[in-house]
Amino acid sequence: MKRFARLFVLAVVLPALLAAADVLAAEIVIGFSGPLSGPAGEYGQDCVNGIDMAIREINDGGGLVLKGRRYTFRLERRDDRVDPKTALGNARELRGAHRAIAVFNPVTQTLTPMMAVNEERNNEFLVMAYSSVPQVSETGNRLLVAITVPFTTYVMTEADVAWEKGWRRGAMVVTAGAYGEGWRKTFADVWTKKGGIITADYPTNYYKKTEFSAPLTAALGTDPDFLLIGGPSATTALIIEQARAQGFEGGFVLTDQVNLDAVYQLMAKPLGLEGAVGVCMLSHIAYPATDAFKSNYKRAYKRNPTWESILNYMGMYALAGAVLISQTADDVTAIRAAFPKVFPMLGDRYPMEVFGLSSGGRFIVSSSLQTVRHGRMTPPTNYIWWAQTAREFNVIKKITKSDIPPVWKKISGR
Secondary structure, rough: HHHHHHHHOOOOHHHHHHHHHHHHHHHEEEEEOOOOOOOOHHHHHHHHHHHHHHHHHHHHHOEEOOEEEEEEEEOOOOOEEOHHHHHHHHHHHHHHOOOEEEEEOOOHHHHHHHHHOOOOOOOOOEEEEEOOOHHHHOOOOEEEEOOOOOOOHHHHHHHHHHHOOOOOOEEEEEEEEEEHHHHHHHHHHHHHHEEEEEEEEEHHHHHOOOOEEEEEHHHHHOOOOOEEEEEEEEHHHHHHHHHHHHHOOEEEEEEEOOOOHHHHOOOOOOOHHHEEEEEOOHHHHHOOOHHHHHHHHHHHOOOOOOHHHHHHHHHHHHHHHHHHHOOOOOOOOHHHHHHHHEEEEEOOOOOOEEOOOOOOOEEOOOEEEEEEEEEEEOOEEEEEEEOOHHHHHHHHHHHHHOOOEEEOOOOOOO
């Protein structure tokens, strides 16, 4: 009888234990490598929070069912302090030790080494790139998804706004590195072709420094109408305050990495933003699902969301959609091939809209612009920059859930 009892227990308990082990094994790992400490730590944390929030929601909803088996996602995050060697080591470890199918990264100089290895045979992984540098999506990398618009869309639109303000002389104190170099070169080309003048160019490391008096003194000594600045929002806010402390009364053209919401909150005197031109404040974007996202995000992370949060959140949802469509938990080539079928992702379900994927693997997203005039934010302008024909623009105009009327502005470089 005792032997029978033992066999009975094994017959009942063992399958349950095996089933439990099977449930635990049904997991898809997502990696993140980015700055989680230092001057850019807030920027990196906003990015990883968006990924984490999407994963929590997907898992709380039951995860994904692939070929009859249920899967959940697990996020593994690593701090690389914007060091390319560390980022590469993180990516290899995330893929090798954890079999991550994708690694998110939000800095161009750390994306570059990852993109050199993510197509290695039998060791492939998707790179989910939060970078607006156009060249990132022009490399031909077949396992890349860039989850923001190319910065050329903002260079063109912001240069137009600055010109309409009557500004003609601009000095540049933009973050160093590939992103900043690309922005400075592109903006200088566009601005001088308009007939404007670039009076100074002093790139500086927004990721390592908090004192910018030297480059600002040199730039302001050239008597500019505006400063082109930008990098992580926290250090950008410091630059604005330090420029005002030196007596600068002109305007600011902000690169697309800067969040006006975050800068406004970080500045001791927000009125110092007068004349700023930049990406629309998140608090002024109107989609049906945006308010719920903001509320849930603030409750979960005890901070306000940023564009980094939202775009990485959208990137994770798009990745999950591609996994579901491809019905595979590990074939990254099939998952990447399924991405175009995920779109459009519209504002009745998501806090922003993604209308498709470019041939280079970049999200097709409207660019939204605002300026600060007389201490107040102007109404946002929402540019549909990729439409090549009026018919294509009208399709977007018909399906968008935004309360902001879209504006057609044809811009090359997607």
